[in-house]
Amino acid sequence: MNPNTFTSFDLATNLPAWKALEQEFKQKKDFSVRQAFKDDSERFEKFSFTLDNYDGSKILFDFSKNLIDKSIFDNLVQLAREAGVEKLRDALFKGEHINTTEDRAVYHPALRNQDDKPMSVDGKNVMPQVDSVLNHMKEFSDSVRNGSWKGYTGKQITDVVNIGIGGSDLGPVMVTEALAHYAKPDLNAHFVSNIDGTHLAEILKGLNPETTLFLIASKTFTTAETITNANSAKEWFLKKANDQSAIAKHFVALSTNEAEVVKFGIDPKNMFEFESWVGGRYSVWSAIGLSVAIYVGFENFQAFLKGAQAVDHHFLNAPLEENIPAIGGLLSVWYNNFHGAQTHLVAPFDQYLHRFPAYLQQLSMESNGKSVTRTSQFTNYQTGVVLFGEPCTNAQHSFFQLLHQGTKLIPADFILAAQSHNPIDNNKHQRMLASNFFAQSEALMTGKDAEQVKAEGAEPKLVPHKVFSGDRPTTSILAQKITPATLGALIAYYEHLTFTEGAIWNINSFDQWGVELGKVLAKKIEPQLADPGVVDNHDASTNGLINQFKQWA
Ligand SMILES: *[C@@H]1O[C@H](CO)[C@@H](O)[C@H](O)[C@H]1NC(C)=O
Numbered sequence: 001m002n003p004n005t006f007t008s009f010d011l012a013t014n015l016p017a018w019k020a021l022e023q024e025f026k027q028k029k030d031f032s033v034r035q036a037f038k039d040d041s042e043r044f045e046k047f048s049f050t051l052d053n054y055d056g057s058k059i060l061f062d063f064s065k066n067l068i069d070k071s072i073f074d075n076l077v078q079l080a081r082e083a084g085v086e087k088l089r090d091a092l093f094k095g096e097h098i099n100t101t102e103d104r105a106v107y108h109p110a111l112r113n114q115d116d117k118p119m120s121v122d123g124k125n126v127m128p129q130v131d132s133v134l135n136h137m138k139e140f141s142d143s144v145r146n147g148s149w150k151g152y153t154g155k156q157i158t159d160v161v162n163i164g165i166g167g168s169d170l171g172p173v174m175v176t177e178a179l180a181h182y183a184k185p186d187l188n189a190h191f192v193s194n195i196d197g198t199h200l201a202e203i204l205k206g207l208n209p210e211t212t213l214f215l216i217a218s219k220t221f222t223t224a225e226t227i228t229n230a231n232s233a234k235e236w237f238l239k240k241a242n243d244q245s246a247i248a249k250h251f252v253a254l255s256t257n258e259a260e261v262v263k264f265g266i267d268p269k270n271m272f273e274f275e276s277w278v279g280g281r282y283s284v285w286s287a288i289g290l291s292v293a294i295y296v297g298f299e300n301f302q303a304f305l306k307g308a309q310a311v312d313h314h315f316l317n318a319p320l321e322e323n324i325p326a327i328g329g330l331l332s333v334w335y336n337n338f339h340g341a342q343t344h345l346v347a348p349f350d351q352y353l354h355r356f357p358a359y360l361q362q363l364s365m366e367s368n369g370k371s372v373t374r375t376s377q378f379t380n381y382q383t384g385v386v387l388f389g390e391p392c393t394n395a396q397h398s399f400f401q402l403l404h405q406g407t408k409l410i411p412a413d414f415i416l417a418a419q420s421h422n423p424i425d426n427n428k429h430q431r432m433l434a435s436n437f438f439a440q441s442e443a444l445m446t447g448k449d450a451e452q453v454k455a456e457g458a459e460p461k462l463v464p465h466k467v468f469s470g471d472r473p474t475t476s477i478l479a480q481k482i483t484p485a486t487l488g489a490l491i492a493y494y495e496h497l498t499f500t501e502g503a504i505w506n507i508n509s510f511d512q513w514g515v516e517l518g519k520v521l522a523k524k525i526e527p528q529l530a531d532p533g534v535v536d537n538h539d540a541s542t543n544g545l546i547n548q549f550k551q552w553a
């Protein structure tokens with residue numbers, strides 16, 4: 001293993017197991033999962049796994065409706081071995097510098113280490129610092145929730161506004177929505193991320209500065225969108241409060257840049273820090289989760305961390321052939337690199353999880369949308385999938401047509417919790433929801449052939465239109481209930497799935513150089529928009545657009 005890149009190979013296509021899988025794919029072009037169930041009465045037992053959470057709850061992962069047999073499965077596991085997934089995983093949990101392009105550790109597992117066991121980066125135990133921030137979050141969230149934290153006119157906080165973008169927004173938004181059942185009725189959470197002034201303006205419309213608390217979430221406290229939104233929020237606040245010293249009661253920072261935080265007017269006592277080894281898309285477990293802790297209470301936040309930790313333990317200790325997130329990642333590689341699939345659909349049959357696919361988009365695509373290996377070579381194979389999704393049953397009425405009868409292969413994950421938090425109408429809604437969850441994966445797999453369609457009396461010319469090819473793969477994830485612990489586990493499942501994909505593709509899943517160029521160009525263009533002159537130093541299209549914009553603005 002090369003100590004600087006944590007890898008002993010260049011291109012995944014050179015691994016023997018990759019070649020074996022190519023052969024298998026060719027030989028098994030007509031593999032039918034429908035048929036595989038007929039041939040093997042134990043297929044469900046063989047390819048489904050139960051994850052045990054720390055609180056005794058369980059999540060069932062059914063991989064059996066995927067386009068695999070025992071030999072493909074074994075070769076995929078072998079591919080993970082040859083690619084060194086286990087070694088890289090162990091390096092992750094040891095705090096080694098696996099963010100190779102920046103020579104940094106990637107250590108979000110430490111943020112959910114609730115075991116009182118040391119975890120170290122560069123020989124330093126980071127747990128005292130992690131625990132001290134958690135204690136600070138506990139004390140602060142308690143005092144906002146119990147009303148002992150007061151605004152500048154002595155009133156209790158009723159609205160919390162998190163201002164952040166990317167990882168400082170997507171996680172908190174998704175988790176507060178998912179855990180809304182656990183919130184207090186008299187405390188609302190809002191999120192402002194977009195630089196579009198509409199986002200801030202529409203949220204502030206309904207709010208009272210006396211009872212509003214702003215959390216400014218930016219690691220460097222220099223993120224352009226966040227600081228611009230924060231300054232505008234401060235202006236809105238001061239218009240009413242008219243007193244600089246009141247800022248400290250209404251603004252706190254989730255950041256590491258004390259100098260900038262103090263300059264803004266925030267009391268450094270109300271600054272919540274996190275370390276350089278916390279990447280944005282893994283930061284909901286850190287101080288960035290403060291809005292979550294305030295909204296659902298610290299105990300629920302802690303249960304959320306413990307749920308993720310249970311998956312960390314599983315990922316670290318389970319052998320690859322029983323390792324649930326690793327299997328998820330391997331299936332993704334199987335479809336992406338051998339079947340030529342371009343996408344990965346995640347459809348939660350759960351309204352609380354309606355932002356989950358949006359959250360996973362950053363996790364998956366910012367991590368694995370790369371085309372250079374850790375050994376600095378261009379890949380000659382596909383990497384990051386296009387992850388998309390919407391909650392069901394809604395999605396069934398929008399894009400599921402393409403899933404069932406389109407020309408593309410769309411591997412899909414369906415997620416359902418058996419127990420609803422809202423069993424209204426004698427649980428009828430839940431039974432309808434669940435029936436759709438079971439029916440969709442069944443329909444995608446079994447399909448409907450021309451014989452059946454004819455037997456149902458279809459007009460001959462309509463027969464082909466009514467045929468469903470079937471054999472379309474799905475993974476079903478069945479939880480017991482969407483609790484903080486379940487949600488933590490589900491997120492960690494997708495984190496480690498993404499990690500496994502990146503390890504096999506031999507890319508650095510932890511940097512994101514691809515977001516830089518657009519930012520740099522925008523900075524150059526912004527002053528040109530304020531300047532009255534004609535712009536002529538870009539390509540003709542960009543010039544034309546800018547000049548038209550200036551005429552119309
Ligand atoms: C509210 O929470 C804070 C922080 O934990 C605590 O110091 C305070 O005593 C609590 N107040 C009440 C009224 O419970």
Ligand SMILES: *[C@@H]1O[C@H](CO)[C@@H](O)[C@H](O)[C@H]1NC(C)=O
Nearest residue numbers: 099102106277278279510511
């Ligand atoms: C890896 O390094 C990049 C560049 O410094 C940084 O932006 C990113 O957050 C790091 N990733 C993690 C997971 O720490």
